Amino acid sequence: IDLRNPANVKSLLRRVGIEVPDTRAWRLEQLRDDHPVVDALLVWRKADRMSTTFGYAWLDEHVGSDQRLRGSWSAADGAAGRMTATAGLHNLPAELRPSIVAEDGYVFVRSDLGQIEPRILASVSGDQDLAHATQDNDMYAPVAQRLDVEREVAKVAVLGAMYGQTTGHGAVALQGLESAYPVAMQYLRTADTAAQGGNDLRTYGGRLIRMRVGDANEMSDRDARSRAAARGRYGRNAMVQGAAAELFKTWAVLVRARTIELGARVVLCLHDELLVHTPADQADRTAQVVDDCLQEAAFRWAPQASRSSVRFVTDTSIVSRWSDAK
Numbered sequence: 001i002d003l004r005n006p007a008n009v010k011s012l013l014r015r016v017g018i019e020v021p022d023t024r025a026w027r028l029e030q031l032r033d034d035h036p037v038v039d040a041l042l043v044w045r046k047a048d049r050m051s052t053t054f055g056y057a058w059l060d061e062h063v064g065s066d067q068r069l070r071g072s073w074s075a076a077d078g079a080a081g082r083m084t085a086t087a088g089l090h091n092l093p094a095e096l097r098p099s100i101v102a103e104d105g106y107v108f109v110r111s112d113l114g115q116i117e118p119r120i121l122a123s124v125s126g127d128q129d130l131a132h133a134t135q136d137n138d139m140y141a142p143v144a145q146r147l148d149v150e151r152e153v154a155k156v157a158v159l160g161a162m163y164g165q166t167t168g169h170g171a172v173a174l175q176g177l178e179s180a181y182p183v184a185m186q187y188l189r190t191a192d193t194a195a196q197g198g199n200d201l202r203t204y205g206g207r208l209i210r211m212r213v214g215d216a217n218e219m220s221d222r223d224a225r226s227r228a229a230a231r232g233r234y235g236r237n238a239m240v241q242g243a244a245a246e247l248f249k250t251w252a253v254l255v256r257a258r259t260i261e262l263g264a265r266v267v268l269c270l271h272d273e274l275l276v277h278t279p280a281d282q283a284d285r286t287a288q289v290v291d292d293c294l295q296e297a298a299f300r301w302a303p304q305a306s307r308s309s310v311r312f313v314t315d316t317s318i319v320s321r322w323s324d325a326k
Contacts, residue, residue, distance in 0.1 A: 003044060012037065050093055062087040069100075073269075075249070080241035081207050083249065083269050090270060100322035107280045109264070110325040111290045111316040113248065113272040115139055118158050120244045123302050123310040124204045125187035129180065131309040147176040161188055162240050164233030188236040195235025196228040203242035204303065211235065247312075248272060251297040258289050268322075275322060283318045291316055 002008045009023045016035045020027055025045070031038045063069050071087025084090060092100075102108050118139060122130040133142040144154035157173035161184075165171070178185050191201055198213035211231055219227070248269075255274060256266050264278035264286045278286040291314055298312045319325050 003041065004048075009041065012041075050095065054088055054093065054096060058088065076207070076245070080238050081203070081245040082241065082271070083245070085269075089268065094323070097323035098321050102277060102320050105280055106277055107283050108267075108319050108322060108325070109274075109276040109278055109283060109287045109290055109316065110319055110322065111274050111276070111287075111294075111314045112325075113244075113251075113294070114313040114315055116244050116247070116272050116312070117162055117240050118143075119310060119312055120247065121162060121184050121187070121240050123298075124239070124243050125184040126303065127181050127183035127187070128309060130184045134309075134311045137313060143180075146180050147173050149173050149176070161185060161236075163237050164192065164229075188239070191236045191239045192232035196232040198228075198231070201235055201239060203239055203246065205243065205246035205301070207242050207246070209235065209238045209242065244272070247297060247301050250301045251294050254293040254297050254300075255290055258293055259286055262286050262289070287316050287318055290314070 001012055003012075006023045010020060013020060013023075013035075016037050018031060018035060018038070020031070025042070028038055028042055032042060033039075062071060069087060069089070071085045071089045073086075074084045076082075077084040114137070118130070119134050121127075122134050130143075133139045133146075136142050138151075140151050140155045140158065143158060144151040147154055147157070149157075153173050157171075157177055159165075160171070161174060161177055165174075194201060195209075195211050198211050200211055201209040203209065213227075213231075252266060252269055252274060255276065259265070259276060259278065262278060262282040262285060264276050264282065266274055267277045268275035274290065276286060276290060294312055294314055298310070299307055302310065317325050
């Protein structure tokens with residue numbers, strides 16, 4: 001049986017009493033518990049995709065004789081200005097992360113920015129009430145308390161505000177955000193309105209976010225409104241994501257400069273995460289420097305009015321394998 005052939009897969013499933021119109025993953029996911037063969041098929045598909053993308057050809061191309069994985073980096077890709085990389089450095093499957101191991105006598109200091117987007121929003125908007133929530137290690141907890149909702153609902157609402165979500169689980173709590181954090185919400189609304197109108201935006205750090213508008217005469221009113229709404233959602237999120245990227249890169253540059261004397265090197269920048277390769281006997285000191293650099297980065301980057309009011313935090317750990325980081 002060729003498991004890559006949909007007709008063969010349908011025949012296989014039919015043998016165990018399962019009839020399906022097609023073999024799309026989402027459909028099979030719904031049937032995972034109906035028969036062990038469905039689960040086995042989905043597990044095989046995932047492994048097959050992984051071996052195709054990260055198989056021997058990938059190893060030969062990207063892993064050198066020194067056993068180091070290397071890729072090409074872009075320091076500012078896309079409207080948000082996030083760092084991106086090739087060779088799977090930004091999408092390495094969790095199953096392969098155990099293979100990323102520190103050299104003998106070294107460890108990794110892995111540090112991830114905590115709840116960075118809402119903290120960035122508090123900073124760039126100047127909303128002192130939202131800034132007050134950042135003093136908590138889990139800023140969604142005080143937001144939930146203020147909105148009188150469950151923490152998860154508050155989290156969905158805050159993220160929904162930054163992504164332009166108006167329906168769903170946190171939609172009702174969004175109304176509470178308007179009254180509890182009006183300055184932050186107005187900041188997002190201003191970006192949304194400007195983007196809908198086709199106006200270019202600039203992040204706090206000055207990165208230009210272009211809003212390309214098609215010829216309205218070539219589309220229906222419905223399509224024009226839909227595209228305008230999409231630009232609005234894109235604009236409000238890019239203003240936050242872009243500022244977050246600016247803070248992250250300031251942090252990464254400082255970590256690189258401040259840890260050189262410890263014999264440490266930044267070996268990976270992944271979204272909001274830094275992975276630093278450091279001598280084992282300097283691990284604790286390196287971890288402290290990494291955390292200190294975030295506070296320095298915030299002071300250097302953040303608007304003056306929010307430097308002392310917005311707290312940025314990291315989840316930092318010392319591990320031998322990348323997969324050991326929680």
